[in-house]
Amino acid sequence: MYRKHSPVGAFGRHILIWTVIGFAMFPVIWIFSASINPANTLLGQSLIPKNYTWNHYVEFFTNKQHPFGLWILNSVKVSGVTALFTVILAALGAYAFSRFRFKGRRTGLLSLLLVQMFPQMLAMVAIYLLLLNIGKYISWLGLNQHISLIMVYLGGAMGFNMWLMKGYFDTISYSLEESAMIDGATHFQSFIRIILPLARPILAVIFILQFIGTYSDFILASILLSSKENYTLAVGLRLFITGQYSTRWGAFAAASIIGAFPIMMIFLLLQNQLVSGLTRGGVKE
Amino acid sequence: MEKPLFSISLKIIFLGILDALAIWSIITIIFDGYYWVGGILSLGVIIINYIFLSERAYPFRYMVPGLIFLVIMVIYPIFYTIYVSFTNYGTGHILNKEQAIEQFENQVYFPKDSVSYTFQAFKNDSGEIKIILFSPEEEAYLCENKKIIVKVDLSDPRFIDQDKDGIIDQFDNYKKLDKIQIIQSLNELQNLRFKKDEYIIKLANLTEFIVCNKKYQFDPSLDRLLDLENGKIYHDIEGYFISEDGERLTPGFRVKIGFKNFTKLIRSPQISGPFLRVFGWTFLWAFLSVITTFALGLTLAIILNDPYMKLRKIYRTLLIIPYSIPGFISCLIWCGLFNTEVGIINRILNNLFQVIIPWLQHPIWAKVAVVVVNLWLGFPYMMIITLGALQSIPFELGEAAAIDGASRWQQFKSITFPLLLVSLAPLLIGSFAFNFNNFNVIYLVTQGRPAIPGAGTPAGATDILISYTYRLAFEGARGNQWGLASAVSLIIFIIIAVISAIGFHYTRALEEVSKNV
Known part of the structure; x- marks a missing residue:
């Protein structure tokens, strides 16, 4: 359906694309300019600052009242542990669904499919009350604890990822495992030694997507975490900036860039692999 | 056979620790009167033990670790949400x-002719406090513990009055407290409730206990x-x-109140008006989100799919950037850019056209703002999936149409677009469902504001159902309305279930399941 365009048509297309790129880059450019502008205020900002400073970036690590560094570490810790255990637990479950034939398998798969449609945040009240009550008995599993937040995320991640991974395992031929088992390997050994190495691409994709998804979550973290030293970046950054746009813009800009840049780089470098994982039925969280 | 021995001992240690923990917590829970929870927990533990000990349940051993989290953090909360939505749970109704x-039964009142007792307080070395009360008839009473007092004879040699001023200074190993020490232990003294006949005696001021009656x-x-x-x-x-x-x-x-929460949403004038507006806007919002992002994403994809287009790769990467930034950061940035007084967008508009738009204060402009933000966040995804779908449309179809003299627009309208829709329909429906609950964009950009005037619950012009739920549950001026919030959650859940059912209609996911079994 494509034919070579007239020069005018081609030019028009490039203009259109550049307009959209301008729209896409608009906040990015402004936030970068704000982060190196000595003025901390929104009002004092111009697109090209007259002089520049790295002070806002320094403040990121030194602000005692708003420990951004700690918040990022919390985010990385929570997201990393969640992503790691999501991969391990989902792989185990997916292996059973893919390789064993047992009573209840069909029901199990169907329920998994149904459960993963349910957005976990709809149950936010129940999750909050559940952790509130658990906390009365076991304080380290209650509210305001990273470990309970991780457990909440793990629960939410299981359905979709187990389903996705099961689909991938189904495409791995059974013959390798068969020959391994003839040689005396157990199911568990063939899972560890054969399936996992062959499934490395999907494991990596799920790890990264889960990491990014957890890192970007605001709602559950904001409900469950209540003390400043436990905040993730999403909760902390919002607390820092709400109602203070006119006075904290520069520091906020620097924090945003430090918080977003690593994720952005990972995503852009691995876009081809990640996109295939995303479009298998998921929508970005 | 070294391996089995190792794995068996590992299994026994694991199950041992689990069972020990479980038995301890189940006993505590049952003692606290939560028989239901205790029962379900016991059942869960028995199932886990069975799975790890029986050879027939072998496949479940792989699934259990993941499914435990799924059950506790997703499935149980679903059912608990349903339960809470039929109760009045929330601020003012926290206790059972x-x-x-x-x-109530701990509350007291002071009768008109109430009798007061003077007292002396004593403390031993381990900090326990005892009281001697003196009735108006000069009878002395000593407290046995925190609830009971008994009459005592102060001439008993155990009561020692060292300076012979008629005031006991010490008994057993308890020493008398002076005024300052009494003030220091005031908290403890205030909690004392002694029973005498049908009366209750409690602290009235720094020198007296007073006889009062049980109120309820x-x-x-x-x-x-x-x-x-x-x-x-x-x-x-x-x-x-x-x-x-x-x-x-x-x-x-806290009690079950049947469908009261739901009828409140529909009938109560203060709640239902704002609720229905939020309800309607949620649908409009999800619809606008899908349409705007898909329109822009589709346009870009068609242009970028053109093999004659130069710089395609670079353009694609630049256009994906909004999608690669964590959503909460983008939303917070946009909230700043849209700021009415100092925001950059208004400053640009003011410089170019001398207008100031009340982005976050006016209901319509606030809606425009969130749609624009969501367009920015969402068009790259639509572009990516459309590019993917375009790859799968056979090239020959377009060629054949071109030979038959179809114009480019005709080819697009009658061949490309219908074929695209077929393969993208499930993803578009998924996107609708996602935006239906797109909490971050609404909450982080406008917080649901501007508020709807006269709303009895925290509801704003840009609030969608999920942000409304959040504000009901955790931010309301009247405290936490968990029951009402859960009712709204349940309504969202039903809508999402319907949308997903429609989505399933288009996917082969279900057939895939049947094929595999």
């Missing part, structure tokens, strides 16, 4: 009925609370004790 009654008495057989002071009767009505003349005692307690 037994706890509320206990609070619960009658379990008639399920009512009796005010012993004035004889008023309070009945249990929907989580409050309410008297005939309509007086309501606080705190209330």
